[in-house]
Amino acid sequence: MIRTLVALALMSLPAAAQDFSANSEAKSWNLYAEQPARFEAKVIDTLCDLTGECAADCGGGAHQLGLLRKADGVLVLPLKNGQPVFSGAANDLQPFCGKEVEVDGLMLVDADVGLNHVYQLQKIRVVGDADWTKANQWTKDWAAKNPDAAGDGPWFRRDPRINAMIVEKGYLGLGLDVDAAFIKELFP
Amino acid sequence: MTGLRNTLMGFFMAALSVGEGMLPAYAAQDGEKITVSGEFIDTWCYFSGVMGSQDAVVGSAHHTCAMWCSAGGIPVGILTEDGTVYMVLKVGEDATSNGSDNLLSMASDTVTADGTFYARDGINYIVVSKIVQNDGITRLNHEDLGVVPDFAIQNPNK
Numbered sequence: 001m002i003r004t005l006v007a008l009a010l011m012s013l014p015a016a017a018q019d020f021s022a023n024s025e026a027k028s029w030n031l032y033a034e035q036p037a038r039f040e041a042k043v044i045d046t047l048c049d050l051t052g053e054c055a056a057d058c059g060g061g062a063h064q065l066g067l068l069r070k071a072d073g074v075l076v077l078p079l080k081n082g083q084p085v086f087s088g089a090a091n092d093l094q095p096f097c098g099k100e101v102e103v104d105g106l107m108l109v110d111a112d113v114g115l116n117h118v119y120q121l122q123k124i125r126v127v128g129d130a131d132w133t134k135a136n137q138w139t140k141d142w143a144a145k146n147p148d149a150a151g152d153g154p155w156f157r158r159d160p161r162i163n164a165m166i167v168e169k170g171y172l173g174l175g176l177d178v179d180a181a182f183i184k185e186l187f188p
Numbered sequence: 189m190t191g192l193r194n195t196l197m198g199f200f201m202a203a204l205s206v207g208e209g210m211l212p213a214y215a216a217q218d219g220e221k222i223t224v225s226g227e228f229i230d231t232w233c234y235f236s237g238v239m240g241s242q243d244a245v246v247g248s249a250h251h252t253c254a255m256w257c258s259a260g261g262i263p264v265g266i267l268t269e270d271g272t273v274y275m276v277l278k279v280g281e282d283a284t285s286n287g288s289d290n291l292l293s294m295a296s297d298t299v300t301a302d303g304t305f306y307a308r309d310g311i312n313y314i315v316v317s318k319i320v321q322n323d324g325i326t327r328l329n330h331e332d333l334g335v336v337p338d339f340a341i342q343n344p345n346k
Contacts, residue, residue: 029236029238031236031237031238032237033235033236033237034236046275046277046313047277047278047283047285047315048216049216050216050217050219050277050306050308050313051216051217051219051277051304051306051315052216053216053278053283053315055283059283059284059286061286062283062284062285062286062288063277063283063284063285063286064263064275064277064285064286074309075308075309075311076309077263077275077311079231079232079235079236079262079263080232080236080262085260086230086232086253086256086257086259086260086262087260087261087262088232088257088260088261088262088263088286088287089261090261090286091261091286108235108236114310115235115310116309116310116311117309117310117311118231118235118311120236138260138261156256156259156260157342159256159259161259161289161292162255162256162259162292165255165292165293165295166252166255171251171252171335171340171341172248172249172251172252172325172330172335173248173251173255173295173296173324173325174248174325174328182330183341183344186334186335186341187343187344187345
């Protein structure tokens, strides 16, 4: 009986050992723990899924969204989208709330520090669709929300909320006096 | 022997439940009441190593970047002294975790927070019910590291 159960348990574990790099076209970011990962998943609201506190439309863009992987039921948390500009992936996932999708990107895996199931999303499409959507929505959404912040330079130099905090507490967050002395030392 | 049999049976059933096309029927969890003390960090820089070691992407040295990432919608975490990171899903009545004003205002701060802890697939999550104490930025590592990334502050002389 026990031998049978052991054999059945081992036979039923292929998903746990799956390699999700097959057919991935993800671009390397030269991250020490990156592994290309292309898989199917359902886009879910993490707050709702974990706590039962559910809002319409996955929170309408306010919540962090997760990927419930089809192959093994693992909840993957995307931390980053495909843009190299300090931008998350929730805006890219929001239009796909509740949908079964296919994603491609980089999984961060480091068994030594217990790092697993966090993800950089590079592209996404509804399962069965031919066309991918690049995960580069964030700056478009930011520009639409901040028409008065138009100008040269990346968004994070022009963002009104960030600039207001720098004006109040400085780049170090320790107050303007500390900031001024540090900047003078940094750029004599 | 009965215990082993039950364990194996449970293992078998759990394994079966994750077979292809048979997603486990996860229900919302009850969570565990918890009080944590730690720093609000940007989780991408911390986990990815994109800007160097984990020591370099915390504290005052990384504060500007932490603001960029928080405003940019990268999940904010609370990093405790023992190295545990809790992904923040909600603070008080504010359920915004994508670019939240509230979280942005506390970037790099060391806080003590009451909340409810959830664990799922190797990731820790927290719903913060109350910030009990906010000590501001306590890790003054800019004195040793400068700023990370080094372009966080632009040269005013240029």
